[in-house]
Amino acid sequence: MYTVIGKTDSRTFRVLWLLEELGQPYRHIPANPHGEGVVEFNPAGKVPVLIDDGTPITDSTAILTYLADRHGDFTWPAGTLDRARQDSLTQFLLDEFDAALWLAARHSFVLPEEMRLGAIKNTLRWEFERSQKTLSHRMGEGDFVMGDRMTVPDLILAHCLIWALSARFPIVETRLTEFLDRMRQRPAFRRIASP
Known part of the structure; x- marks a missing residue:
């Protein structure tokens, strides 16, 4: 266990x-x-x-x-082109979504107050919106990031989108809003979200 x-x-x-x-x-x-x-x-x-x-x-x-x-x-098996694409999408989400949200959090409440730069959040919101457009073009056809199969990037993306909403980072891409709505309906998600 x-x-x-x-x-x-x-x-x-x-x-x-x-x-x-x-x-x-x-x-x-x-x-x-x-x-x-x-x-x-x-x-x-x-x-x-x-x-x-x-x-x-x-x-x-x-x-x-x-x-x-x-x-x-x-996941896709290691050494396959699908896995390479999955890993690429994972890294993109970490670099462009997770990193922006974490930096905003650091400058909101994590860092000591004298080290925080409040103005940085406007730049991070702008980057976050731009990254959403890029991701929308990279996503496969289907319900998930890579198409018809749920993989690791889906969990990261859904979590980042929820984090974004709580941090007041707008989700500007309809495709991502619809994606998040679907993920929130998954029984496994609901078991964790409302224990």
Whole structure:
């Protein structure tokens, strides 16, 4: 059984959601970053942490990739062109969506107040909107980022879009709004979103 450390209002949501999609048993320990039981597994104090057979794995994307590869679902096989495209989309989402949202969060409440630059958020919103247009052109035909099959990028994108809404970053692409609506209806998503 897996152990997942971190609260659901963080990137931990992605990991719990995938475990629910995979139908894998897990134990969830809600913990804040740098909280009790976190630093001993991740010296940086960040969540999520997945513990498998006594070994901690950190970083939500690394965890998602590990779980998808291990269970042979929500991913394409390594060494295939589909996997290369999946990894490319994953990196795009991390660079253009996740990074912008995290930087905005840092300048909103993470950094010490004297280090925050409030004006940076306008630039980040602009970049976020531009990135949505790029992603819309890169998405496959179908319900998911790559087309007809749900993969790791779908979990990251849905989580980032929810994060964007809570950070008041507008979703300007109808295709992404429709995507998020579909993801929110998934039973596995709903089990994590409303425990």
